[in-house]
Amino acid sequence: MPAPNNRNRRDQGPAEPKQYEELVINIDRVSRVVKGGRRFRFKALVVVGDRKSKVGVGVAKGADVQVAIQKATEVAKKNFITIPLVNETIPHDSEVKYSGARVLLKPAAPGTGVIAGGVVRSIIGVTGIRNLLSKSLNSTNKVNIAYATIEALRALVPREEWHTTKMHKASKEKK
Numbered sequence: 001m002p003a004p005n006n007r008n009r010r011d012q013g014p015a016e017p018k019q020y021e022e023l024v025i026n027i028d029r030v031s032r033v034v035k036g037g038r039r040f041r042f043k044a045l046v047v048v049g050d051r052k053s054k055v056g057v058g059v060a061k062g063a064d065v066q067v068a069i070q071k072a073t074e075v076a077k078k079n080f081i082t083i084p085l086v087n088e089t090i091p092h093d094s095e096v097k098y099s100g101a102r103v104l105l106k107p108a109a110p111g112t113g114v115i116a117g118g119v120v121r122s123i124i125g126v127t128g129i130r131n132l133l134s135k136s137l138n139s140t141n142k143v144n145i146a147y148a149t150i151e152a153l154r155a156l157v158p159r160e161e162w163h164t165t166k167m168h169k170a171s172k173e174k175k
Contacts, residue, residue, distance in 0.1 A: 019050065020048045020049065020050050020054075020077070021049055021050070021051060021126045022046060022047075022048050022073050022076075023046065023047050023049075023122055023125070023126055024044060024045070024046050024069055024072075025045045025046065025047055025119055025122050025123075025142060025146065026044070026045040026119075026142045026143075027042055027043070027044050027045075027065055027068070027069075028042065028043045029042055029043075030042070030043050030061065041061050041062065041063060041068075042061065042062055042063075042064060042065050042068040043059065043060070043061045043068060044059070044060060044061075044062070044065070044068035044069045044071070044072040045057070045058075045059050045072065045142055045143055045146060046058050046059075046060075046069060046072035046075075046076050047076060047122055047123050047126055047146065048073060048076040048077055048080075048126065049125075049126025049127050050126075051126060051127065051128055052127075052128045053082050053083045053084070053085055053127065053128055054080050054081070054082055054083070054127075055080065055081060055083065055123060055126055055127045055150070055153065056076040056077060056078070056079045056080040056081065056150075057076055057079065057123065057146045057147065057149075057150050058071075058072040058073060058074065058075030058076030058077070058078075058079060059072055059075065059143055059146075060072040060075050079150075081150060081153060081154050083127055083128075083129070083153050083156060084156050084157070084158035084159075085128055085129065086107070086158075086159060087110060087131075088110070088128065088130035088131055089107040089108055089110075089129060089130070089131040089132055090105060090106075090107045090129065090132060090156055091107065091156060091157065091158060091159050092107065092156065092157070092162075093105065093106050093107070094152040094153070094155050094156055095152065096148050096151040096152040096155055097138075097148065098144055098147045098148035098151050099139070099141070099144045099147070099148075100138055100139040100141060100144055101136065101137075101138060101139035101141060101144035101145045101147075101148040102136075102137040102138045102139070102148065103120060103134065103135070103137070103145060103148040103149050103152050104134060104135045104136075104137065104152075105120075105132060105133075105134050105149075105152045105153070106132070106133040106134070107131070107132065107133075108132050108133045109131065110131055111131070112131045112132075112133070113130070113131060114129065114130065114131070114132050114134075115132065115134065116133075116134040116136075117134075117136060118136070118142070118145070119136070119142050119145045119146050119149065120134045120136055120145065120149050121134075123146060123149045123150070123153075124149075136148075
């Protein structure tokens with residue numbers, strides 16, 4: 001009996017550790033009407049993060065599910081944002097409206113955990129945020145909620161860049 005041939009195996013080669021964690025949030029079947037009927041494609045919503053301070057969201061369409069996911073992952077990697085973290089939470093409240101969706105993010109005390117639903121929880125899950133309160137308002141559209149969450153995270157300002165009255169007085173006195 002000949003030795004088994006391992007060339008046709010899918011799990012070939014050493015698996016290198018992934019730099020980023022990819023999570024498929026949603027897959028939709030979309031169609032366009034043509035003369036002969038309907039043409040179906042797939043739309044994927046993917047979030048990519050490094051479990052530290054970088055996260056990105058991508059949406060793409062493809063002829064089959066795998067192609068759509070691959071394209072959306074590439075889009076997400078191109079659109080990374082960096083989140084300022086303070087003790088595994090965000091530095092301040094952030095509320096953003098994107099299209100019809102409104103997302104509210106609040107910092108939480110250590111030990112609270114991530115209190116978020118659906119899409120927001122998925123996005124926060126691939127970041128370094130461990131304590132957060134959130135609320136998704138007005139819309140159930142997953143794509144809009146995802147983009148609103150990313151915009152809310154992008155709007156965060158690190159504590160060093162806050163402009164408070166004490167800081168303004170101190171900078172005015174120096175002049």
